[in-house]
Amino acid sequence: MSATCDMEEAGVCPNHTEPSESLAVRAARLSDALERSVRDFLVASDQNLGDIELAVERQSQDLLRLATEKAAQKKADSAPPRCPVCQQPLSRIGHGHERTFQTRFGAVTIRRDRGYCKRCKKWRFPADALLGLEETAGYSPRVQEMAALLASKMPVSEASAVMEHLTGVKMPRPTLDREARRQGERARELRRKLDEQACQKAPAVVQPEMVLEPYQMIIQMDAWNIRERDQWGQTRRLRQAGQEPERWHWVYTGTCFRLDHRGKTEAGRPIISQRGFVATREGIDALRQQLHAEAMRRGLGQAAGALVIADGAAWIWRLADDRFPEARQRLDFYHAVQHLAAVGRALFGENKDQLKGWLRPLVQQLKNQSALKVISQLEEILRARPAGATSEGVEKEVNYLREHQDRMDYRAGARQGEPIGSGAVESTCRQAQCRFKRPGQYWSQRGDEALLCLETFWRNGRWNLLFPHNRHFDVSKN
Numbered sequence: 407m408s409a410t411c412d413m414e415e416a417g418v419c420p421n422h423t424e425p426s427e428s429l430a431v432r433a434a435r436l437s438d439a440l441e442r443s444v445r446d447f448l449v450a451s452d453q454n455l456g457d458i459e460l461a462v463e464r465q466s467q468d469l470l471r472l473a474t475e476k477a478a479q480k481k482a483d484s485a486p487p488r489c490p491v492c493q494q495p496l497s498r499i500g501h502g503h504e505r506t507f508q509t510r511f512g513a514v515t516i517r518r519d520r521g522y523c524k525r526c527k528k529w530r531f532p533a534d535a536l537l538g539l540e541e542t543a544g545y546s547p548r549v550q551e552m553a554a555l556l557a558s559k560m561p562v563s564e565a566s567a568v569m570e571h572l573t574g575v576k577m578p579r580p581t582l583d584r585e586a587r588r589q590g591e592r593a594r595e596l597r598r599k600l601d602e603q604a605c606q607k608a609p610a611v612v613q614p615e616m617v618l619e620p621y622q623m624i625i626q627m628d629a630w631n632i633r634e635r636d637q638w639g640q641t642r643r644l645r646q647a648g649q650e651p652e653r654w655h656w657v658y659t660g661t662c663f664r665l666d667h668r669g670k671t672e673a674g675r676p677i678i679s680q681r682g683f684v685a686t687r688e689g690i691d692a693l694r695q696q697l698h699a700e701a702m703r704r705g706l707g708q709a710a711g712a713l714v715i716a717d718g719a720a721w722i723w724r725l726a727d728d729r730f731p732e733a734r735q736r737l738d739f740y741h742a743v744q745h746l747a748a749v750g751r752a753l754f755g756e757n758k759d760q761l762k763g764w765l766r767p768l769v770q771q772l773k774n775q776s777a778l779k780v781i782s783q784l785e786e787i788l789r790a791r792p793a794g795a796t797s798e799g800v801e802k803e804v805n806y807l808r809e810h811q812d813r814m815d816y817r818a819g820a821r822q823g824e825p826i827g828s829g830a831v832e833s834t835c836r837q838a839q840c841r842f843k844r845p846g847q848y849w850s851q852r853g854d855e856a857l858l859c860l861e862t863f864w865r866n867g868r869w870n871l872l873f874p875h876n877r878h879f880d881v882s883k884n
């Protein structure tokens with residue numbers, strides 16, 4: 407061995423380590439090397455803690471990589487010669503098939519057996535399934551997870567650079583994109599199964615605490631739009647055929663929570679300790695199914711009652727009638743106020759002071775007294791006015807409020823400590839839009855759905871179901 411290699415001295419040079427050397431010996435050498443780094447750091451006046459953090463990480467990397475490789479090889483050696491898909495014994499077993507893949511600590515290479523499954527008519531590598539390696543991608547489960555999480559939080563171009571900067575794992579943009587979508591597809595499949603289970607399962611034996619403290623389930627829905635490029639390059643052809651290419655599409659979003667999980671922080675900020683999220687690009691039917699399953703998982707089956715709160719969109723109330731027929735319905739308070747304000751603008755035009763003076767008592771009545779009282783005052787105004795354009799505007803708004811009068815029980819709602827607005831789902835939409843509506847962000851429907859699905863697994867605290875190696879993961883950190 408040459409005495410000129412620093413890394414060799416540190417016991418971390420991959421070219422100079424003996425395969426037979428135990429991890430313990432290498433760890434001891436690393437420990438010496440770390441001590442030296444600490445001494446160097448102490449005399450380096452231009453270095454702060456960041457320097458030693460990076461140095462220690464760099465020096466330890468190879469030991470961690472070797473430990474991972476050793477573990478992977480031993481686990482691979484223990485894989486029974488059975489088909490991981492159908493469990494049939496494999497035939498024509500061959501040994502020593504090498505595979506190199508990226509782990510959190512760098513590339514590792516293992517040798518494993520390959521056998522033929524007569525039932526599946528396919529060659530199989532039982533070790534790959536045991537280790538959680540995907541058939542075609544060269545990444546360990548932890549790296550697969552990193553790609554999925556980063557891509558669901560930021561544009562892929564940034565995700566690739568952030569991953570390398572923070573962890574040293576190199577994954578080019580197109581690969582990261584592909585890997586994240588693969589994980590998103592896996593998430594969709596898992597969601598489908600979980601939703602099926604949630605809706606099939608008859609309510610289990612009711613837990614005593616639920617009997618003692620009946621709770622209400624709050625359900626909120628909204629929609630926002632997203633830009634996609636499914637029809638890119640086809641604009642001319644579509645226009646010639648008399649169609650306008652559609653680039654903006656609706657993302658249907660819902661949230662649900664138990665009323666008794668809503669509270670306030672010490673600073674008085676409202677919080678909801680546990681709540682479910684749903685977001686889908688696949689239409690109202692998909693939302694209906696997913697939101698119902700989510701509500702069931704969050705305890706709809708045992709709830710004393712349910713309440714749907716939303717803005718006035720007709721699809722929402724149809725969905726609520728259909729899927730949550732027992733639930734009470736409430737029009738978002740702020741939304742109702744906007745319609746009142748529209749009446750005010752029709753009456754007073756640009757005179758803001760007059761408008762405010764007229765609106766304030768009505769808003770108070772709507773909140774603290776009854777919607778019927780407010781509506782009858784509006785109808786009186788309408789009767790007193792001559793027919794004309796302004797009256798038509800007023801009439802439209804009054805009709806709107808009349809249509810929703812049974813959904814405006816704000817006083818009773820507030821007395822029972824229920825929300826009177828759909829702020830929870832609106833903030834959910836805002837957060838999702840920050841991620842999915844960045845400039846230059848165009849995807850396909852399928853890609854969007856995959857990423858939205860990853861995002862909802864994370865937010866719902868179910869990330870560990872998708873990546874079971876996170877079994878000790880604290881879901882409240884999501």
Ligand SMILES: [Zn+2]
Pocket residue numbers: 489490491492493494523524525526527
């Ligand atoms: Zn098989």
